[in-house]
Amino acid sequence: MPASVITPPGLTLHDGVREACDRVIQLLLLNLQKLVYNRGGGPGLADSPPRPVPFLDALKSHVRELCVETLRLERKRFLWQHQLLGLLAVYSAPHCATDALFFLLTLARSQEELALATQLYAVLSSCLADLLPATVKTCVCQIHAGRLPEPQIAQLFRNLALVV
Numbered sequence: 001m002p003a004s005v006i007t008p009p010g011l012t013l014h015d016g017v018r019e020a021c022d023r024v025i026q027l028l029l030l031n032l033q034k035l036v037y038n039r040g041g042g043p044g045l046a047d048s049p050p051r052p053v054p055f056l057d058a059l060k061s062h063v064r065e066l067c068v069e070t071l072r073l074e075r076k077r078f079l080w081q082h083q084l085l086g087l088l089a090v091y092s093a094p095h096c097a098t099d100a101l102f103f104l105l106t107l108a109r110s111q112e113e114l115a116l117a118t119q120l121y122a123v124l125s126s127c128l129a130d131l132l133p134a135t136v137k138t139c140v141c142q143i144h145a146g147r148l149p150e151p152q153i154a155q156l157f158r159n160l161a162l163v164v
Helices: 015-036 054-071 077-091 093-106 109-127 131-144 150-163
Strands: none
Touching: 015 054, 015 077, 054 077, 054 093, 054 109, 077 093, 077 131, 093 109, 093 131, 093 150, 109 131, 109 150, 131 150
16 A cells, blocks of 8 residues: 555555545535535625635646546545546636546556546536537647657547547
8 A cells, every 4th residue: 555644654544544534535525516516606696706616726737637646546546536637627617627638638548547538528528518629629739839748649649549
């Protein structure tokens, strides 16, 4: 088991502690979900701007890192990271949504990892219009800007061929 902020290398957590942490994370994600999908300015304030979610605002610049961590497929961690990535993508649409899909498509090296991109697309496409063309545009822009080394471009094309 890898070291974490809770345990040093070599020590394991008691199952009860692990289960309690899972419950806390699920409750936090549920609260975030409510904040993302119920972002109105408040009752009777139809024209007010949506309420910000500072935690998600702070995560906007870390989409790539969140994708990398999600693709590690560690235990149950990747499940909540994937859910968090989806909430961030909806909250900060359209850019975070297309960026997240781009990073997952570019960095996925196995069918199991690539499945995370298709699952994220399935969730996001139900609430974000024109997600596929916007994601393709993001991929093309990243390639044209020269931001990807050739091996990652090749991986992106292989993954796109697999999902299409």
